[in-house]
Amino acid sequence: MKYEFTADFAERADGLDALSHYRKEFLIPQHKNEDCIYLCGNSLGLQPKNLKANILKELDEWGKYGVDGHFDAEKPWFDYHKRLLGPTANLMGALKTEVGHMNSLTTNLHLLFASFYRPTKERYKIICEAKAFPSDNYMLESQVNHHGFAYADAVIEVSPREGEHTLRMEDIQKAIDDHSENLALVFFGGVNYYTGQLFDMKSITEWAHDAGAYAGFDLAHAAGNVPMQLHDWDVDFAAWCTYKYLNSGPGGISGYFIHDFHAQNTSIPRFAGWWGYTEKTRFKMEHGFEAIPTAEGWQLSNAPILNMAAHEAALDWFEKAGIQNLRDKAQNLTGYLEFVLDQVSSNHNVNFETITPLNQRERGCQLSVLTGSNGKELFDFLTEEGVVADWRDPNVIRMAPVPLYNSYTDIYRLGMKMEKFFES
Numbered sequence: 001m002k003y004e005f006t007a008d009f010a011e012r013a014d015g016l017d018a019l020s021h022y023r024k025e026f027l028i029p030q031h032k033n034e035d036c037i038y039l040c041g042n043s044l045g046l047q048p049k050n051l052k053a054n055i056l057k058e059l060d061e062w063g064k065y066g067v068d069g070h071f072d073a074e075k076p077w078f079d080y081h082k083r084l085l086g087p088t089a090n091l092m093g094a095l096k097t098e099v100g101h102m103n104s105l106t107t108n109l110h111l112l113f114a115s116f117y118r119p120t121k122e123r124y125k126i127i128c129e130a131k132a133f134p135s136d137n138y139m140l141e142s143q144v145n146h147h148g149f150a151y152a153d154a155v156i157e158v159s160p161r162e163g164e165h166t167l168r169m170e171d172i173q174k175a176i177d178d179h180s181e182n183l184a185l186v187f188f189g190g191v192n193y194y195t196g197q198l199f200d201m202k203s204i205t206e207w208a209h210d211a212g213a214y215a216g217f218d219l220a221h222a223a224g225n226v227p228m229q230l231h232d233w234d235v236d237f238a239a240w241c242t243y244k245y246l247n248s249g250p251g252g253i254s255g256y257f258i259h260d261f262h263a264q265n266t267s268i269p270r271f272a273g274w275w276g277y278t279e280k281t282r283f284k285m286e287h288g289f290e291a292i293p294t295a296e297g298w299q300l301s302n303a304p305i306l307n308m309a310a311h312e313a314a315l316d317w318f319e320k321a322g323i324q325n326l327r328d329k330a331q332n333l334t335g336y337l338e339f340v341l342d343q344v345s346s347n348h349n350v351n352f353e354t355i356t357p358l359n360q361r362e363r364g365c366q367l368s369v370l371t372g373s374n375g376k377e378l379f380d381f382l383t384e385e386g387v388v389a390d391w392r393d394p395n396v397i398r399m400a401p402v403p404l405y406n407s408y409t410d411i412y413r414l415g416m417k418m419e420k421f422f423e424s
């Protein structure tokens, strides 16, 4: 794509974009009677217009059937959760027997660790990325402490090299090699929340397995952002939230993945509950847990139908648009953002440094930009002008043009607002 920083170019690019019609399926927050320039889908995705009706439908069913809705509702609640498996499997490159939905992300990570982090005196170390999302860090700290290990000894953080912002794959590989004798688990984000770096999950998984360790991923910033092949890559387990790129509402239900290889193995230790129990005999309510031999065998509680109704409606757009098409558009649109930022910085001699990898294969749709000394003033000005982005101290602005609902015109308008700031 040959970019230009003009209204005409943005309009033409939107006209040629085969996915542009999805924007009207979302509620765009308003600012002074205009659409906000919403670049925060990496934090909370926008509301799909079909979502409310899908929730209201289940409220109606509850009103109409009471408890009998479990079997008599048009979409019976007893196995409502299965409606999510097909679309989620397509999205994550998984089998339907490898995915499930329950709780929230951090909770699910703890539950997955109960199965996949069972350290011994010899093998107890976890390799992760430095500056992981804080909740992941607290999760890791409390997990190793729970097993009687000290964070400083048990958790190996791979850091960027001096003067660099992102991780080098060879440094991840080296850390795995260096600790292979004591390694229990390699646990990484799919896309780092701060830098937007997309990790090569396939290689990380291979290296972890070569070292005799499991590979698990937090896919909060990867799900709905980049195509994945969790099954083919032999990833052991993963979990993600659904309120970021997946647009399923604040605190929405979390998804999880357990490779078939493990999911079929009902003897893997886990923290169990009745919704993971074999369906045929579940309601006999007998002692002695018998796991469903799929990822569903990790479910604890009966399904939160209203959250699942939200997620079902939101997933529909990924089924319709296709994650690979979304990825293709995201690369063009994020490339346009990069181009516009370059134009603004050269027009006004300001120093924006993109800390997200410039190589498109190493990033999703987020750009994190180190701003100069007046970065916070710029950010506040943009906020006043109806731009919704994200500020991280000391001076990083994170922006995520989301292919389902952001347009080239959004990016052009953003650039013009930046021009206005630097001209004033």
Ligand SMILES: *Cc1c(COP(=O)(O)O)cnc(C)c1O
Binding pocket: 104, 105, 106, 107, 133, 135, 136, 189, 193, 218, 220, 221, 241
């Ligand atoms: C957003 C995010 C979370 C949030 O966890 P919740 O349990 O859903 O509150 C956790 N980890 C990562 C990497 C995230 O990006």
